[in-house]
Amino acid sequence: MTPPATASARATPRLHASGISKRFPGVVALDGVGLSLAPGEVLAVIGENGAGKSTLMKIVAGVYQPDTGQVSLDGRLVHFVGPADAIAAGVSLIHQELNLAENLTVLDNLFLGREVTTAGPLRVLDRRAMAARGAELLARVGLVPARLHTRVEGLAPGEKQLVEIARALGTEVRVLIMDEPTSSLTQRETEKLYEVIDSLRAAGVSVLYISHRLAEVKRCADRVTVLRDGRNAGELAGPDITHDRMVRLMVGRDMTHYHPKVHRSGTGGAAALTLSQLRYRGGPETPVSLEVKAGEILGMAGLVGAGRTELAEAVFGVRDTVAGQVLVEGRPVSVRSPEDAIRAGVLLVPEDRRLHGLIVPESVGFNISLPNLDRLGSVFGVRRTAESSLHATWIDRLRVKTPSAEQPVGLLSGGNQQKVVYGKWLARDPRVLILDEPTRGVDVGAKAEIYSLIDELAGRGVAVWMITSDMEELLGMSDRVAVMHEGRLAGILTGGELTEEAVMRLATGASGP
Amino acid sequence: MTRVLGVAGILLALYVGLIGTYWQNSPASEPAEKSLERLGNNLIDVTSLQGRYGIITLGAALVIITGGIDLSIGSVVGCSAVLFGVLLESGVHPYAAVPLVVLFGAAVGLVNALLITRLKLQPFLVTLCGMFVYRGVARLMAGTVSYDASVSAHPEFAGALSQVRFLLVGKDASGAVVFPAQFVLLLVLAGVVGFFLHRTAYGRYWYAIGHNELAAKYAGVNVNRHRASAYVICSALASFAGVLLLLDSPDVRSQSGGLYLELYAILGAVLGGCSLRGGEGLAVGMVLGAMVLPVLENLVSLRGLGNDVIPAVIGLTLLLGTIVDELIRRRSRVHR
Numbered sequence: 095m096t097p098p099a100t101a102s103a104r105a106t107p108r109l110h111a112s113g114i115s116k117r118f119p120g121v122v123a124l125d126g127v128g129l130s131l132a133p134g135e136v137l138a139v140i141g142e143n144g145a146g147k148s149t150l151m152k153i154v155a156g157v158y159q160p161d162t163g164q165v166s167l168d169g170r171l172v173h174f175v176g177p178a179d180a181i182a183a184g185v186s187l188i189h190q191e192l193n194l195a196e197n198l199t200v201l202d203n204l205f206l207g208r209e210v211t212t213a214g215p216l217r218v219l220d221r222r223a224m225a226a227r228g229a230e231l232l233a234r235v236g237l238v239p240a241r242l243h244t245r246v247e248g249l250a251p252g253e254k255q256l257v258e259i260a261r262a263l264g265t266e267v268r269v270l271i272m273d274e275p276t277s278s279l280t281q282r283e284t285e286k287l288y289e290v291i292d293s294l295r296a297a298g299v300s301v302l303y304i305s306h307r308l309a310e311v312k313r314c315a316d317r318v319t320v321l322r323d324g325r326n327a328g329e330l331a332g333p334d335i336t337h338d339r340m341v342r343l344m345v346g347r348d349m350t351h352y353h354p355k356v357h358r359s360g361t362g363g364a365a366a367l368t369l370s371q372l373r374y375r376g377g378p379e380t381p382v383s384l385e386v387k388a389g390e391i392l393g394m395a396g397l398v399g400a401g402r403t404e405l406a407e408a409v410f411g412v413r414d415t416v417a418g419q420v421l422v423e424g425r426p427v428s429v430r431s432p433e434d435a436i437r438a439g440v441l442l443v444p445e446d447r448r449l450h451g452l453i454v455p456e457s458v459g460f461n462i463s464l465p466n467l468d469r470l471g472s473v474f475g476v477r478r479t480a481e482s483s484l485h486a487t488w489i490d491r492l493r494v495k496t497p498s499a500e501q502p503v504g505l506l507s508g509g510n511q512q513k514v515v516y517g518k519w520l521a522r523d524p525r526v527l528i529l530d531e532p533t534r535g536v537d538v539g540a541k542a543e544i545y546s547l548i549d550e551l552a553g554r555g556v557a558v559w560m561i562t563s564d565m566e567e568l569l570g571m572s573d574r575v576a577v578m579h580e581g582r583l584a585g586i587l588t589g590g591e592l593t594e595e596a597v598m599r600l601a602t603g604a605s606g607p
Numbered sequence: 608m609t610r611v612l613g614v615a616g617i618l619l620a621l622y623v624g625l626i627g628t629y630w631q632n633s634p635a636s637e638p639a640e641k642s643l644e645r646l647g648n649n650l651i652d653v654t655s656l657q658g659r660y661g662i663i664t665l666g667a668a669l670v671i672i673t674g675g676i677d678l679s680i681g682s683v684v685g686c687s688a689v690l691f692g693v694l695l696e697s698g699v700h701p702y703a704a705v706p707l708v709v710l711f712g713a714a715v716g717l718v719n720a721l722l723i724t725r726l727k728l729q730p731f732l733v734t735l736c737g738m739f740v741y742r743g744v745a746r747l748m749a750g751t752v753s754y755d756a757s758v759s760a761h762p763e764f765a766g767a768l769s770q771v772r773f774l775l776v777g778k779d780a781s782g783a784v785v786f787p788a789q790f791v792l793l794l795v796l797a798g799v800v801g802f803f804l805h806r807t808a809y810g811r812y813w814y815a816i817g818h819n820e821l822a823a824k825y826a827g828v829n830v831n832r833h834r835a836s837a838y839v840i841c842s843a844l845a846s847f848a849g850v851l852l853l854l855d856s857p858d859v860r861s862q863s864g865g866l867y868l869e870l871y872a873i874l875g876a877v878l879g880g881c882s883l884r885g886g887e888g889l890a891v892g893m894v895l896g897a898m899v900l901p902v903l904e905n906l907v908s909l910r911g912l913g914n915d916v917i918p919a920v921i922g923l924t925l926l927l928g929t930i931v932d933e934l935i936r937r938r939s940r941v942h943r
Binding site: 412431432433435436442452453456460463465468471474 | 802806807808811812814815818819821822823824825826827828829886
C-alpha cells in the first residue's frame with residue numbers, strides 16, 4: 095500500500111506527539127510541544143538554535159524520555175527506552191555529526207550491530223547475503239554497489255550521509271529523522287539527497303527534517319512546523335511555505351536587512367590581499383591568482399573538493415606554499431605558519447569551529463584571549479584587568495549569549511560559539527578576514543547578526559574573503575564571487591552576471607559565465 | 608577543583624592513619640617524647656621523599672597537560688644521578704656539577720621534543736625508547752656511585768659538597784636529615800610552575816595545545832615550540848631529581864637508580880587531577896598528588912605488611928581514585 099504523498103491529517107498519523115515537555119537542570123527545553131506526521135510525508139521542523147528541535151527529535155527517537163506527553167506510532171502509544179528500541183519500532187535518527195565507524199567499510203557499517211550470520215553459536219558472518227542486501231540498500235539511495243567495500247573515511251560527506259540513510263532503510267524504517275542533513279554537503283550532493291527523500295516519500299516513509307537552510311525546506315518539505323523557545327510557534331503547508339513567513343515565525347518578528355549592504359560601498363578599494371601564481375603542497379598544478387580588495391566581500395563558491403578551504407589554509411600558513419607569492423597591501427609576506435599570517439593581519443575563521451576554531455572545553459574568555467595574549471602581557475604574567483575588559487568588550491559587542499566569560503564555550507549554542515571565534519579575531523583589527531563557511535550550523539537570528547557584523551567590518555575597510563556553500567548567503571552577501579573548480583579559479587562574477595545559474599555553471603566545470 | 612579537594616581528603620586520611628598506626632606500634636614503656644621524636648624523624652623522611660617525587664611529578668604533569676607523556680623520567684633520574692657521581696669523582700666542582708647535570712637533562716628533553724615535534728613520532732614510543740637508552744647510558748658510565756666515594760675521590764671538595772647536600776636535601780655534616788629541603792625545593796618549583804601555568808601566556812598555550820592542538824595552531828600558537836618546552840622542563844626536573852637522589856642515598860646503582868620513577872610521576876600527576884587526555888591539571892594538585900604515594904608506602908610498611916604488597920596497594924589506590932573520579936564526573940556532566 096502506497097499512501098498518497100500528502101496524506102490528509104484525518105487518517106491515522108504515522109507519528110503523533112502531543113504535550114511533550116522536557117526540562118534539563120536549569121532549562122525548560124520543551125513546553126507542551128506537539129507534532130503530527132502522516133505516512134509518506136516530509137515534515138520540516140525549524141527554529142532557532144535552542145528552540146528545542148533537537149530535543150524533540152531525540153525524544154521521538156528514544157534518546158531522551160519526555161517528562162510529560164505522549165508519542166504514538168501508527169495509532170499505538172509507544173515508550174521508547176532507548177534508541178535501539180526506537181529503531182526496532184521503525185524510527186531512526188540520523189545525527190548531525192554522522193555516526194559511522196570511519197575505519198570500517200560501507201558494508202560493515204550498513205550491518206553494524208545486526209550482522210547477518212550463519213546459524214550456530216559461532217556467529218560466522220554471511221558476507222554474501224550481506225553484500226547482496228547491501229547492494230540493494232545502496233541502490234535505493236543511488237550509490238553504486240562498488241562502494242560497498244570502500245572504507246567510510248574515503249567517502250565524500252554526501253556519500254556518508256547517503257550511507258547513513260541506507261543503513262536506516264535496512265531497518266525497515268517508518269520514520270526517518272534527519273538532523274541538518276545538508277550542513278556538510280555540496281549543492282550537487284544536496285540535490286541527490288532531495289531525490290532520495292522524494293523516493294522515500296513515494297515509498298511511504300515519513301521524514302522529519304531539521305534544517306537551518308530555508309531554501310532547502312521550501313524545496314523538499316510538505317509541511318513545516320516551527321518551534322520557538324520550546325513551544326509550537328506555528329505551522330505552514332504547501333504554498334504558504336515562504337522564506338519570509340518561516341523567518342517571521344522563527345524569530346517572532348520581521349527580519350529587515352537580512353543580508354545587509356549598509357556600510358560598504360560594494361566596489362572596494364585597493365587590493366588588501368593578492369595571491370600571485372600561488373601553488374601549495376598537495377594542491378593542483380594550476381596556480382591560483384586572486385585579489386581581495388579592502389572593504390569588499392569576495393564570495394567564493396565551488397563544490398566540495400574544489401580546493402577552496404585548501405587555498406585559504408595555504409594563505410593562512412597551515413599548508414606549505416610551493417610557488418607564487420602572497421601580498422598583503424601590496425607587500426610580499428612570507429607565510430610559513432598561522433603565526434606569520436596573523437602577524438601580517440590575515441585571519442581565518444575556519445570551517446570546522448569545534449576542530450580548528452575553538453578550544454571547546456575551555457571558557458569563552460580563554461578562547462577570546464588565546465590569540466591576543468601577546469598584547470595582554472609579558473613573561474611576567476597576563477594582565478588580568480586588561481584581559482577581563484577585552485572579554486567584556488567582545489562579549490558585549492558581538493552579543494554573545496553567555497552567563498559569563500568563565501562559561502565553557504562548548505556549552506553555548508552554535509551561533510554563539512561562532513561569535514566567539516569572531517571575537518577572538520576582531521580584537522586584533524584584521525586587515526584580511528578569511529571566512530570559511532561563516533554561518534554553518536548557526537541559527538537564523540545569529541546568522542543575521544553575523545551578516546551585519548561582516549557588513550560592518552567590510553565597511554571599516556577589512557577585506558573579507560568568504561568561502562561558502564550556502565547559495566543564499568553567497569548571492570546575498572558577496573560584492574564579487576570567485577568560483578573554483580577542481581583547484582583552479584574558474585571565473586569571477588560581478589553585478590548582473592552574478593546569478594545562481596552562472597555560479598553553478600562555473601562550479602561544475604562548464605565553460606564561460 | 609573537586610579533584611584537588613578529593614586528593615587533599617585522601618591525603619588527610621592517610622596521615623591520620625599513619626599517625627594512628629605509629630601510636631599503636633610504640634611500646635607502652637617508651638616515654639611520649641621519645642615516640643614523638645621517632646614520629647618526627649619518620650615524617651621528615653616521608654616529606655623528603657614527597658619532595659623528590661613531587662619535583663618529577665611537576666615535569667610529568669606539564670607534559671601530560673600538553674597532551675603528551677614521558678616514560679623516560681625514571682631512566683633520566685638514574686642516568687643523571689650516575690652522571691652527577693661520575694662528574695664529582697672526576698673532579699668537577701660540586702657547584703658546577705649540579706647545573707651541568709640539569710643541562711644534560713634539558714638536552715635529553717630537547718632530543719625527545721625534537722623527535723616528537725619535528726619527526727612527528729609518538730611521544731609514547733620516543734620516550735619508551737629513551738627509557739631504555741638512558742638506562743643503558745647510565746650503566747655504561749658506571750656501576751655504582753655514591754656521595755662517600757665522591758668525597759674520598761676529591762677530599763678538597765668535601766666542604767662544598769657538604770654545603771650542596773645541606774642546601775638541597777637538608778642533611779648536616781654527619782649525614783642526618785635536619786629538615787626536608789627537598790620538599791622546600793618542591794614548593795619553590797611548584798610555585799614557579801604554577802605561576803607559569805596559571806598566570807602567563809605559556810600556561811594558556813600548554814592547556815590549549817593539550818585540549819586541541821589544531822585549534823591552538825589556527826590561533827597562531829607555535830605549537831611545536833611550546834610542546835617542546837614542556838619536554839625540556841620535564842627532563843631537566845628529572846635530572847635535578849637525580850642530583851637529589853645521589854645526595855640523599857647511601858649509593859646509587861646504575862641498574863636500579865630511579866627505576867619506575869616515571870610511573871610514580873605519572874601516578875602523582877593523575878592523582879593530582881591531570882587528565883591523560885591533556886589540557887587539565889593545577890599546580891596545587893600536582894603537589895598533593897605527589898604527596899600521596901610516599902605516605903601510602905610508609906603506612907603499608909609501618910603496618911608490617913612488608914614491601915612486597917606496595918605495588919599492589921599503589922595500583923589499587925589509583926584504580927579506586929580513578930573510579931571515584933569518573934563517578935563524580937558523570938554526575939556533574941551537563942545535559943545538552
